[in-house]
Amino acid sequence: MTRRLTVRAPGVAVxxxxxxxxxxxxxxxxxxxxxxxxxxxxxVRIPYADIVEILHGGGRRAxxxxxxxxxxxxxxxxLLAGAAFGxxxxxxxxxxxxxLGSPDIIGFTxxxxxxxxFAILVLKTGAGGAAIAAVVGGLLTAIIVYGLAALxxxxxxxxxxxxxxxxxxxxxxxxxxxxxxxxxxAQAAATWLVGTLNxxxxxxxxxxxxxxxVLTPLLLILGRxxxxxxxxxxxxxxxxxxxxxxxxxLVILAVAVCxxxxxxxxxxxxVSLAAPQIAKRLTGSAAPQLIPxxxxxxxxxxxSDFVAQRLVAPAQLPVGVVTGAVGxxxxxxxxxxxxxxxx
Numbered sequence: 001m002t003r004r005l006t007v008r009a010p011g012v013a014v015x016x017x018x019x020x021x022x023x024x025x026x027x028x029x030x031x032x033x034x035x036x037x038x039x040x041x042x043x044v045r046i047p048y049a050d051i052v053e054i055l056h057g058g059g060r061r062a063x064x065x066x067x068x069x070x071x072x073x074x075x076x077x078x079l080l081a082g083a084a085f086g087x088x089x090x091x092x093x094x095x096x097x098x099x100l101g102s103p104d105i106i107g108f109t110x111x112x113x114x115x116x117x118f119a120i121l122v123l124k125t126g127a128g129g130a131a132i133a134a135v136v137g138g139l140l141t142a143i144i145v146y147g148l149a150a151l152x153x154x155x156x157x158x159x160x161x162x163x164x165x166x167x168x169x170x171x172x173x174x175x176x177x178x179x180x181x182x183x184x185x186a187q188a189a190a191t192w193l194v195g196t197l198n199x200x201x202x203x204x205x206x207x208x209x210x211x212x213x214v215l216t217p218l219l220l221i222l223g224r225x226x227x228x229x230x231x232x233x234x235x236x237x238x239x240x241x242x243x244x245x246x247x248x249x250l251v252i253l254a255v256a257v258c259x260x261x262x263x264x265x266x267x268x269x270x271v272s273l274a275a276p277q278i279a280k281r282l283t284g285s286a287a288p289q290l291i292p293x294x295x296x297x298x299x300x301x302x303x304s305d306f307v308a309q310r311l312v313a314p315a316q317l318p319v320g321v322v323t324g325a326v327g328x329x330x331x332x333x334x335x336x337x338x339x340x341x342x343x
C-alpha cells in the first residue's frame with residue numbers, strides 16, 4: 001500500500017505521508033484525552049456532565065471558577081507552550097544537524113529567560129513587557145551564538161558547544177539578578193525559572209495564542225525548505241533555496257516562537273529536545289517534522305503537567321521539575337546513542 005496521498009487543488013499539489021498523518025492524529029487524540037482527564041480528575045472532581053453544563057453557561061459558581069479560571073487556562077497554556085517548544089526544537093535540530101541542537105541546550109531558551117527576568121525584576125513590567133523582553137533576549141543570544149560559532153567557519157559543527165558555553169554564562173547572569181532582587185520577587189522568579197504553569201490565566205493564553213497565530217504559518221511555510229538545507233548550502237542553492245536569506249529567517253521565527261513560550265511558562269527544559277526526536281521516530285521520517293513535533297510537544301507538556309499536579313498532591317510541582325527529571329534520563333540515553341555512533 002502506498003505511504004503517500006496527493007491532495008490536488010487548482011495550481012497546487014500537496015503530498016501527505018499517511019504514516020505521518022495517522023501518527024499526528026493519534027498523538028493529538030492522546031493529548032486531548034489527557035486534557036479531558038486533567039480537568040476532571042485533578043483536585044476537586046467535576047463530572048463530565050457538569051463540565052458540559054458549565055460550558056453552556058450553567059453550573060455552580062465554585063465549579064465554574066475551578067474549570068474556567070483555573071483548569072482550562074492551565075491546560076490550554078500547556079498545549080500551546082508544548083507545541084511552541086516542539087516546533088522550535090525541530091527547526092534548530094534541523095539547522096544544526098544535531099539532535100542536541102535544541103534551544104534549551106544551546107542557550108536560546110536561557111537567553112529568553114534572561115530577558116524576561118530582567119524585565120520582571122528590574123523594569124517591573126507585566127506579562128506583555130516580559131514577552132517582548134524574552135523575544136529580544138532570545139534573538140540577542142541567537143546572534144551571539146551563531147556569530148561566535150561562525151568565526152573561522154564551521155558554524156554548524158560548533159553551534160552546540162558554543163551554545164552550551166553561552167548558556168552557562170546566562171545562568172550566571174540570571175543568578176546575579178535573583179541575588180539582587182527582593183526576597184518575594186526572587187522566590188517568584190526562581191519558581192518561574194524552573195518552568196511552571198501554576199497560576200496561568202487567560203491573559204497569558206491570549207498572549208501566547210496570538211503570537212503563535214502569527215508566527216506558526218510563517219514558520220511552516222519556510223519549514224518546507226529545512227530538508228533541503230540539511231543537504232548542505234551548495235546543494236540547497238542548486239535546488240533554488242536562497243540560503244543566506246532563509247536560514248536567518250528560520251532562526252528568527254524559531255527563536256521568537258520559543259521566546260514567547262518561555263515568557264509565558266518559564267524555560268521548561270527538554271521538551272524542545274525530546275519532542276522532535278520522538279516525532280521523527282514515530283513517523284519514521286528522516287525529514288524535519290514541524291507539525292508532528294508540535295503535537296508531540298503538546299502531549300509531553302500536558303502529561304508532564306498532569307504528573308506534576310498528582311505526584312505530591314495536594315501540593316503542585318512546577319512542570320519543569322517533571323520534564324527535567326524525565327528529560328535528564330532521555331538526554332543521557334541520547335548522548336550514549338551518539339557516542340556509540342561515534343558522533
